Amino acid sequence: MRVLHTIAELRSALAGTRDIALVPTMGNLHDGHLALVRQARARAGDSGLVVASIFVNRLQFAPHEDFDRYPRTLERDGELLDGAGCDIVFAPAEDELYAQPQTFKVVPDAALADLLEGHFRPGFFTGVCTVVMKLLCIVQPRWAVFGKKDYQQLMVITRMVEQFALPVEVIAGETRRADDGLALSSRNGYLDPAERARAVQLAQALQAMAAAIGQGERDLAAIEARAMQTMHEQGWVPDYLTLRRRADLLAPQAGDLEGGTPLVALAAARLGHTRLIDNLEF
Incomplete structure (x- = not known):
């Protein structure tokens, strides 16, 4: 497994590969994430590549939220991903993914994105859609795997992909739970x-x-x-x-x-x- 930090390195590593499955994450991984990676591995097959991105996306955090204290555990995450069948970890620095201020953003349909999570976290889904669109453009996967625990997020991303006619299939992964029923997070x-x-x-x-x-x-x-x-x-x-x-x-x-x-x-x-x-x- 390779850990890459720049867009240029990643594009070079993916050149010529059609069957790419992407699992976007913010790191600090648990078995729910790893189940998504295993799902991606099954889609990509032996000849394809599984890419897991690790990036804590400032655009989806409000000023009072936990961006600064969100755990960054890249070394441990890499070990877990290697064991789950990941081929490439894309872990860009903030100034790599946002080399200039991200003034162009993807604003989702308010009818879906401004209720529930969007109501209590204004701007959250704009941040999510913007970073996911950017990752899809960089990786150009055939499949992208997202967990159902973030139910509304999955719906917003699926609609975004449909409306922009992006050549990627969004795959939903079931929520993984601890023995007592708590959703892994x-x-x-x-x-x-x-x-x-x-x-x-x-x-x-x-x-x-x-x-x-x-x-x-x-x-x-x-x-x-x-x-x-x-x-x-x-x-x-x-x-x-x-x-x-x-x-x-x-x-x-x-x-x-x-x-x-x-x-x-x-x-x-x-x-x-x-x-x-x-x-x-x-």
């Missing part, structure tokens, strides 16, 4: 032991919401309010716990609930100083 490392023991409550809240629908309850506002209240009582500060249609992340209507429309429960909440997100399709 780089930010789980911020939790102290007591918080970590309680963190599974977020997944449990989503399960309770889905169960309520399955048991015939149809008052969405009541289901969501109950979930929010439960999280407050358990010491969380929730941004949202909500039920949405998978297709567009809009609130389901009565016909959706009776007609079996695929739904997803989504949540974002802060436990101590750590903000966690999760989702559950049903």
Whole structure:
């Protein structure tokens, strides 16, 4: 496995290879990331190349968020990626990927990007789309693999690729969970032991919401309010716990609930100083 730091080096290494699978990450990897790399490896096959990018993207962090303290663990990440079947790690410095101020940006459709995460983190998806577009242009992969844990992000990126007719297939990787059900996340490392023991409550809240629908309850506002209240009582500060249609992340209507429309429960909440997100399709 090679670790490359410049665009020129990467393009030289990829020249002549058509079957390239890209896994964009911000590093500080866990088994959820490695599962995406293994998925990419299966797509690229023995003759293709798997590229994992590691770059903490300033454009998607608000000034009060954790850009400066986000863990940079390149040496450990490289060892994990090597074991997962990665061929090339692209780990550019900030002044390599943004050699000049990134004044040209990709602004996603507000109908999808300004709700949920976009509402609580204004500008987040513009930062995500801009860096992903740049990585896709640099790597020119045939496949790009993203995890479902960042559910809305996956939808935004998929729509971006479709609308720009980019020659890349977006592959969704299932959320990986710890034994107690907590979704794996780089930010789980911020939790102290007591918080970590309680963190599974977020997944449990989503399960309770889905169960309520399955048991015939149809008052969405009541289901969501109950979930929010439960999280407050358990010491969380929730941004949202909500039920949405998978297709567009809009609130389901009565016909959706009776007609079996695929739904997803989504949540974002802060436990101590750590903000966690999760989702559950049903």
